[in-house]
Amino acid sequence: MRIFISGATSGIGRELAQQYAAPGVTLGLAGRRVDRLEEAAAGVRERGGTAHTYPLDVSDREACAQAARDFVAAAGGVDLVIANAGMGCTDRLETGDAGPQAKLLTVNVLGVVHTLLPFVPTMIAQQSGQLVAVASVAGFRAMPWHTAYCASKTAVQELMAGYGMQLEEHGIRLTTINPGFVVSEITDSNDFYMPFLLTTEKACQKIRRAIRRKKRVYTFPWQMAWFGRPLVRLAPRWLIKKVSPRPGKRAP
Numbered sequence: 645m646r647i648f649i650s651g652a653t654s655g656i657g658r659e660l661a662q663q664y665a666a667p668g669v670t671l672g673l674a675g676r677r678v679d680r681l682e683e684a685a686a687g688v689r690e691r692g693g694t695a696h697t698y699p700l701d702v703s704d705r706e707a708c709a710q711a712a713r714d715f716v717a718a719a720g721g722v723d724l725v726i727a728n729a730g731m732g733c734t735d736r737l738e739t740g741d742a743g744p745q746a747k748l749l750t751v752n753v754l755g756v757v758h759t760l761l762p763f764v765p766t767m768i769a770q771q772s773g774q775l776v777a778v779a780s781v782a783g784f785r786a787m788p789w790h791t792a793y794c795a796s797k798t799a800v801q802e803l804m805a806g807y808g809m810q811l812e813e814h815g816i817r818l819t820t821i822n823p824g825f826v827v828s829e830i831t832d833s834n835d836f837y838m839p840f841l842l843t844t845e846k847a848c849q850k851i852r853r854a855i856r857r858k859k860r861v862y863t864f865p866w867q868m869a870w871f872g873r874p875l876v877r878l879a880p881r882w883l884i885k886k887v888s889p890r891p892g893k894r895a896p
């Protein structure tokens with residue numbers, strides 16, 4: 645199996661790489677921190693897998709395209725691409741500075757497009773493959789103080805839904821993963837209460853099972869999948885505002 649993962653230097657991406665690592669599996673690992681990439685690659689090799697590293701920023705379209713070309717050449721094709729790299733930030737509207745939000749939207753939205761699309765011609769030629777994006781339950785509805793993050797994940801959900809309808813006739817499956825809270829560097833910096841927080845290991849087991857089953861959309865944990873989306877969509881505006889974590893409001 646030939647798997648390319650962005651954001652493989654920490655959290656979900658790193659754990660997915662370690663869980664997929666096995667003899668006969670070739671992994672392409674992408675991220676900006678070179679030392680962390682090499683650590684992740686060493687872990688893959690210890691488990692008997694083959695690892696190639698691609699130090700890159702997913703905002704850089706050409707770097708992503710070059711990494712895809714290099715990985716396909718090295719691995720002789722591609723079976724699975726996981727666009728996982730992403731970042732969080734609170735809105736901080738009062739600063740008047742659009743820079744942080746511009747960066748977040750570029751990384752979380754264009755980063756997914758930059759990562760997945762260069763692999764499409766190869767998958768069309770193969771008439772097989774799976775493209776996965778890690779979105780979030782935050783994409784179900786805009787929440788104040790986190791609007792840019794929520795909007796970025798809604799955009800990913802919609803891109804994946806549309807691409808999926810177009811690419812299925814070529815034998816390409818698209819899967820959108822919507823995690824709730826998972827232990828990672830992103831959640832390490834959250835200073836608010838995170839209900840149903842899952843370990844990285846458990847979350848990645850769930851993600852891998854959903855990918856194996858070729859689900860179109862997979863939301864977890866089940867509490868957020870069963871009740872979260874319908875309730876969040878129907879909830880009145882005042883309630884969304886009340887439950888949305890305000891920066892600085894510490895976890896109980």
Ligand SMILES: NC(=O)c1ccc[n+]([C@@H]2O[C@H](COP(=O)([O-])OP(=O)(O)OC[C@H]3O[C@@H](n4cnc5c(N)ncnc54)[C@H](OP(=O)(O)O)[C@@H]3O)[C@@H](O)[C@H]2O)c1
Nearest residue numbers: 651653654655656676677701702729730825826828829830
């Ligand atoms: N943890 C959660 O509760 C949770 C919930 C829902 C969705 N998610 C989503 O899950 C995905 C993985 O996040 P995580 O929770 O595992 O957090 P994390 O530990 O912070 O991992 C983020 C990964 O993305 C990479 N990355 C960030 N900006 C990048 C850029 N500009 N170019 C290339 N790589 C970049 C980071 O690598 P470098 O810094 O080395 O580049 C890192 O490997 C994200 O898309 C996140 O939004 C997480």
